[in-house]
Amino acid sequence: MSRELAAYRNLKDISREEFILPGTSVCGGCGGMEALRLAAKVLGDRVVYVNAAGCFTLLAVFPYTPFRGSWLYTTMGSAPAGAQGVRDALDVLIARGKVRPEDDVQVVVVAGDGATYDMALSSTSGAIWRNLDFWYFCYDNESYGNTGAQASSATPYGARTPTTLGAERRKDLFEIWRAHRPAYLATVSPRYPVDLSRKFEKAKRFKGPKLFLAAAPCPTGWEFDPAKTLDYGRLQVETGLFPLKEAVGDGPVVHTYAPAKRRPVEEYLRGQGRFRHLFEPVKQAALIARIQEDVDRYWARVEA
Amino acid sequence: MTVARADAVLTGQHFFLGDHAFAEGALAAGCRFFGGYPITPSTEVAERLARRLPEVGGIFVQMEDELASMAAIVGASVAGARAMTATSGPGFSLMMENLGLAAMMEVPCVVVNVQRGGPSTGLPTLVGQADVMQARWGSHGDYEIVAYSPASPQECFDLTVKAFNTADQFRIPVLLMADEVVAHMTERVTIPPPEAIPHVERKRPGQGPGDNGFLPFKADDDLIPPMVHAGEGYRVHFTGLTHDERGYPVLTGPAHDRLVRRLVDKIRLKAWQIVEYEEYRVEDARVVVIAYGSTARSARRAVTLAREQGIPAGLLRPITLWPFPGERVRKLAERVSAFVVPELNLGQLSREVERFTSLPVLGVNHAGGAMMPPEPILDVIREARG
Numbered sequence: 095m096s097r098e099l100a101a102y103r104n105l106k107d108i109s110r111e112e113f114i115l116p117g118t119s120v121c122g123g124c125g126g127m128e129a130l131r132l133a134a135k136v137l138g139d140r141v142v143y144v145n146a147a148g149c150f151t152l153l154a155v156f157p158y159t160p161f162r163g164s165w166l167y168t169t170m171g172s173a174p175a176g177a178q179g180v181r182d183a184l185d186v187l188i189a190r191g192k193v194r195p196e197d198d199v200q201v202v203v204v205a206g207d208g209a210t211y212d213m214a215l216s217s218t219s220g221a222i223w224r225n226l227d228f229w230y231f232c233y234d235n236e237s238y239g240n241t242g243a244q245a246s247s248a249t250p251y252g253a254r255t256p257t258t259l260g261a262e263r264r265k266d267l268f269e270i271w272r273a274h275r276p277a278y279l280a281t282v283s284p285r286y287p288v289d290l291s292r293k294f295e296k297a298k299r300f301k302g303p304k305l306f307l308a309a310a311p312c313p314t315g316w317e318f319d320p321a322k323t324l325d326y327g328r329l330q331v332e333t334g335l336f337p338l339k340e341a342v343g344d345g346p347v348v349h350t351y352a353p354a355k356r357r358p359v360e361e362y363l364r365g366q367g368r369f370r371h372l373f374e375p376v377k378q379a380a381l382i383a384r385i386q387e388d389v390d391r392y393w394a395r396v397e398a
Numbered sequence: 399m400t401v402a403r404a405d406a407v408l409t410g411q412h413f414f415l416g417d418h419a420f421a422e423g424a425l426a427a428g429c430r431f432f433g434g435y436p437i438t439p440s441t442e443v444a445e446r447l448a449r450r451l452p453e454v455g456g457i458f459v460q461m462e463d464e465l466a467s468m469a470a471i472v473g474a475s476v477a478g479a480r481a482m483t484a485t486s487g488p489g490f491s492l493m494m495e496n497l498g499l500a501a502m503m504e505v506p507c508v509v510v511n512v513q514r515g516g517p518s519t520g521l522p523t524l525v526g527q528a529d530v531m532q533a534r535w536g537s538h539g540d541y542e543i544v545a546y547s548p549a550s551p552q553e554c555f556d557l558t559v560k561a562f563n564t565a566d567q568f569r570i571p572v573l574l575m576a577d578e579v580v581a582h583m584t585e586r587v588t589i590p591p592p593e594a595i596p597h598v599e600r601k602r603p604g605q606g607p608g609d610n611g612f613l614p615f616k617a618d619d620d621l622i623p624p625m626v627h628a629g630e631g632y633r634v635h636f637t638g639l640t641h642d643e644r645g646y647p648v649l650t651g652p653a654h655d656r657l658v659r660r661l662v663d664k665i666r667l668k669a670w671q672i673v674e675y676e677e678y679r680v681e682d683a684r685v686v687v688i689a690y691g692s693t694a695r696s697a698r699r700a701v702t703l704a705r706e707q708g709i710p711a712g713l714l715r716p717i718t719l720w721p722f723p724g725e726r727v728r729k730l731a732e733r734v735s736a737f738v739v740p741e742l743n744l745g746q747l748s749r750e751v752e753r754f755t756s757l758p759v760l761g762v763n764h765a766g767g768a769m770m771p772p773e774p775i776l777d778v779i780r781e782a783r784g
Contacts, residue, residue, distance in 0.1 A: 170488070
């Protein structure tokens with residue numbers, strides 16, 4: 095049994111210690127916050143978070159940061175570049191004996207899908223290409239959540255936003271990242287905490303870019319009851335819309351969880367305000383079918 | 399998707415948010431392309447145009463960042479459209495390289511900057527007026543810019559129409575330097591009938607395509623070359639490199655001086671024609687307040703209060719921040735005893751005022767975050783009166 099499987103057999107193995115303290119200013123029911131909370135339990139407190147403008151920037155403005163660990167804000171397009179500077183400076187200080195190796199910290203970029211998929215894509219590409227030893231945590235709430243949920247290139251097909259009537263297909267960021275052959279990359283969901291914890295634990299083995307795309311169901315932007323965040327988190331995976339997977343270096347993509355029987359996407363779409371126009375005033379069966387076909391085609395390739 | 403055709407010009411009385419008035423002003427001016435990126439407090443401009451532009455046969459594109467937004471409107475304008483983007487401080491900073499490109503290639507376009515507290519992310523949701531000098535000097539190199547400062551939603555509409563006309567007339571990027579208070583203020587906005595909306599055509603070449611003697615960057619006596627558009631059959635070459643009348647790169651000192659001097663002079667020599675300001679009770683004033691945007695509204699109240707106390711105060715409100723109404727300041731300086739310059743920054747336009755007078759110029763400064771109240775302005779008016 096691999097180390098991470100042994101370390102995280104079930105929920106009971108997840109640390110009860112909190113590294114993101116209560117009283118944050120993100121919305122109630124924020125799925126991204128839950129994913130980051132779980133990730134932080136694996137990463138611990140020897141961390142410098144490097145942030146790009148987005149929802150989680152609010153974590154550091156009201157009135158103190160809830161993180162145990164440090165925080166560096168950068169501009170929206172340049173968090174991975176900021177991480178480069180932090181990592182290199184730490185390496186220099188360690189080499190000169192100014193910082194003891196055991197006092198070293200992990201450099202973790204925390205950015206939303208707006209920065210990650212759009213504005214900071216070239217900065218991320220550069221950091222991976224330079225084989226920077228860093229972590230990247232993208233909370234993917236599929237929109238520019240902090241300014242009112244306008245479309246990003248992570249917004250799924252069919253979703254209405256304040257700037258689009260029905261967005262195009264999402265960019266396949268996992269594959270864009272994977273084309274760079276980073277040391278490790280994975281998708282995670284806050285509704286699958288054991289899977290999430292194992293992946294962060296596994297990534298510790300690797301020196302180089304360790305990239306995570308975290309599903310982040312967003313009650314405010316997607317318009318659903320905040321009490322149902324984990325329900326939508328589960329449906330996102332059980333419908334097959336958000337596959338849980340990982341890849342190491344230039345190795346194959348491994349699906350770490352495949353729903354035995356995928357739920358129809360309609361169950362996931364129904365009830366979210368951003369998809370209401372697919373059901374009211376008349377049901378848009380063709381559009382829903384197209385979303386279902388996309389998912390089916392994806393899994394047919396996986397299962398082939 | 400079919401969308402019901404709607405009117406581009408919503409003639410009538412409205413109760414509009416400043417940001418929405420920018421959007422409607424653009425549509426009324428014939429803007430049919432918007433490339434933008436969400437950023438508080440300008441997002442409402444984009445959101446309204448995302449809905450309205452497709453209704454009138456235009457295109458709204460959400461770009462991947464502000465570098466792209468600015469580049470997209472330059473592209474749209476080169477192809478012949480009236481084009482606009484809207485942003486706030488951080489995005490405005492990212493637009494600077496392409497703004498300079500637009501100045502160099504003489505591409506008309508309009509940029510709305512709804513100012514918030516800076517530098518950096520600063521106060522995303524709260525007011526500031528600290529991008530005034532960036533508007534003038536933000537891109538590298540020498541160039542002149544035109545920047546309007548609206549003080550009400552009605553002016554957001556009117557000055558947007560004017561900005562497009564100025565941009566096309568002079569072949570320059572034009573800035574609408576609003577502040578968060580004005581952009582998020584809701585007031586009555588009157589939109590005139592379409593035929594009453596002023597419209598200045600872009601200057602177009604007299605020669606047809608295929609004429610070998612045609613020089614796309616040869617200026618007329620007004621120093622402005624007629625503009626050809628991509629796809630019209632002319633041989634044109636737009637470049638950010640120093641270029642000659644053919645539009646081709648000529649990388650020499652003399653060619654550079656000739657080009658940059660023309661780019662600057664086409665505005666400087668016409669500044670008197672572009673400059674706009676509004677005055678309130680300056681006729682017999684001894685102390686003149688110079689204020690713009692939301693601060694001008696407080697300044698007006700301060701002047702009224704000063705008058706009630708027997709102090710002869712007046713208000714000069716620059717409507718164009720750039721070119722600055724410096725000649726008017728020089729003229730007023732002949733008969734007033736001091737100037738008071740309140741602004742939501744730590745002293746920017748006051749520097750410009752000082753260039754035109756040796757009289758005391760007293761700042762009333764706050765770094766931003768809330769509208770300037772009349773009282774501190776009144777206090778300094780009293781102080782100036784001595």
